[in-house]
Amino acid sequence: MTDGLGIWLYAVTSTEDGPVVLGDITGVAGEAPRTVAADALTAVVGSVPLEVFGDLPLHRNLEDLDWLAATARAHDAVVSALVPRGPVVPLRLATVFLDDDRLVGMLDDRREDFRSALVLVTGRTEWGVKVYCDRATLTDAVTEANIANTGGGKGTAYLRRRRAQLSAQESVERDAAARAGEIHQRLVGRAAAGRCQPVTEPALNGRRDWMVLNGTYLVDDVRTDDFAATVEELEKDLPGMRLELTGPWPPYSFAGVDRESS
């Protein structure tokens, strides 16, 4: 390959879905993406300078949040532009080959993996569901319920309230975790597959928006409305919880091998 250039891999698609037309979308290095075909598989790639995207510079650049954000957006823009054309298997961010030959070799080696991943995502879209609960309000409600006001001095009342608060916090957390599990199971039942991602910790304790579930689901396109309706129902059934639907996403979370299917 040309000196100083690496091959950044965006996604793998099926050759039989026809030519890849990306219009004027540019990639992570501002380059025009191109394709590399290996029989039934077509990879969408970009030629990127190794001085930025090589091993060591990449590690340094990934620590820079602005750079990472811009790179993630550019990667996602190329992957997303492929979605209307047909099934797409996205690659994890920062998969860089040294030349086209190595890429073709990998496509040949992993042909069956890619084919089954393409089959899995055909006619399906990834949707995220995040569940938040209002920890402060729930805890207050449980605290009040826990306090049997039997008089006593101010000190005793304070201690009793503090104890009630602590045990309320615990039971609210247990309860929320249990409900998050139930919500996930309900949604997995409406999807072809589902996964829980790590929950992002709120920056401040007692923030009103406490995330208790960060799930993502691969949903048949014909069942999109049904899935969205289920999210709405769940929110109605669970006072004090807010559900947020995100998407449509390219099937990032269901392209790899470590998936938990329903």
Place this chain on the structure above:
Amino acid sequence: MTRPDSERRVALIDLLDRVLAGGVVISGDIKLSIADVDLVQISLRALISSISALGPEFGSEGALEPRLYD
């Protein structure tokens, strides 16, 4: 329930969740530069949640440019 816009606004954290932890992982005879993705992610999460405490324009409400799928 919060519904996504038809113009898809994407929070950075949701995007990073997917592009750093999802997607096909290739290893072997290639230059793959992100083996320690978990470390990157953990430091990012800490960073993003601390930023989101400071301002609404970043973190879980930080929208990328809207974009259409079709």
